[in-house]
Amino acid sequence: MKKYLKSFLLVLFALGCFVTTQAQDVAANANIDVMRSNGKIYVVMAVVATIVTGLFLYVYSIDKKISKLENK
Amino acid sequence: MNMIRKAWWKWVAFLLLFYTSIYGFIVKVPKLDDRLEHSIRNMFFHVPMWFAMMILLFVSVWYAAKYLRTTSPIDDFYSKAFAATGTLYGFLGLSTGAIWANYQWGSPWSGDPKQNGAAIAMLIYLAYFVLRGSMTDEDKRSRIASVYNIFAFFMLFPTLWILPRLTESLHPGGQGSEGNPGINGKDMDANMRSVFYPAVIGWTLLGVWVSTLKIRYELLKAK
Numbered sequence: 001m002k003k004y005l006k007s008f009l010l011v012l013f014a015l016g017c018f019v020t021t022q023a024q025d026v027a028a029n030a031n032i033d034v035m036r037s038n039g040k041i042y043v044v045m046a047v048v049a050t051i052v053t054g055l056f057l058y059v060y061s062i063d064k065k066i067s068k069l070e071n072k
Numbered sequence: 073m074n075m076i077r078k079a080w081w082k083w084v085a086f087l088l089l090f091y092t093s094i095y096g097f098i099v100k101v102p103k104l105d106d107r108l109e110h111s112i113r114n115m116f117f118h119v120p121m122w123f124a125m126m127i128l129l130f131v132s133v134w135y136a137a138k139y140l141r142t143t144s145p146i147d148d149f150y151s152k153a154f155a156a157t158g159t160l161y162g163f164l165g166l167s168t169g170a171i172w173a174n175y176q177w178g179s180p181w182s183g184d185p186k187q188n189g190a191a192i193a194m195l196i197y198l199a200y201f202v203l204r205g206s207m208t209d210e211d212k213r214s215r216i217a218s219v220y221n222i223f224a225f226f227m228l229f230p231t232l233w234i235l236p237r238l239t240e241s242l243h244p245g246g247q248g249s250e251g252n253p254g255i256n257g258k259d260m261d262a263n264m265r266s267v268f269y270p271a272v273i274g275w276t277l278l279g280v281w282v283s284t285l286k287i288r289y290e291l292l293k294a295k
Binding site for chain 2: 041063067
């Protein structure tokens, strides 16, 4: 179980790095804070990404609980 | 059977949807007219609801037909779970469509033929659950629900696919170009497709995941 959590966090971290570098590229070109550029659309992007991640964590936890019951 | 407990495709679902929710906002979109602007990005979120719904409801009717052949309660668990998730996606499609329509067509509900058709289709599926709930005898419930499921699935074709095409519609695909200020499938360029199709697969897989959880719960309960 811990093993899974670790790999999950690692992937999340890698994705975070990817997003940050992408965002920095955009910021370098626009020369402004990426979150405030383009009508603050990237704020919405962050919100959607958080919701999707949270939703998956929730479904994952239900999956784990059911697996535990099945193994009983 | 074991597939539903495997982890890899759940990871695929997460990665595809994470990719969609990030790249869906970054990808360059074609500028079709001044009214649509960035709301064309709803193609990555609103439209996949309907695609995924069709796939989930197809799986549901598949297991309904299978139940009628095997009369194994497990097939009915599958059919019911996929119908529930598919219907949920349909309602998400209706509500996200209403939000988009409010800013694109001026009101959340304009009686557009596709809106009406989708609402009717959803009501037909709600009746499926009402029908199930009205019976206590398990065999009878599963059998009648399976037969009704087949009817409900085939009603999706006139309500969502045929009738909206026979008249002018605000949605793409209606008759004539007058009534279609929005977008056509053809208006999606290669960039948009590179987000759209992963989004469809991702949302579908998430729906499958949630359905399998319901199935596993029912299986445990039946033990």
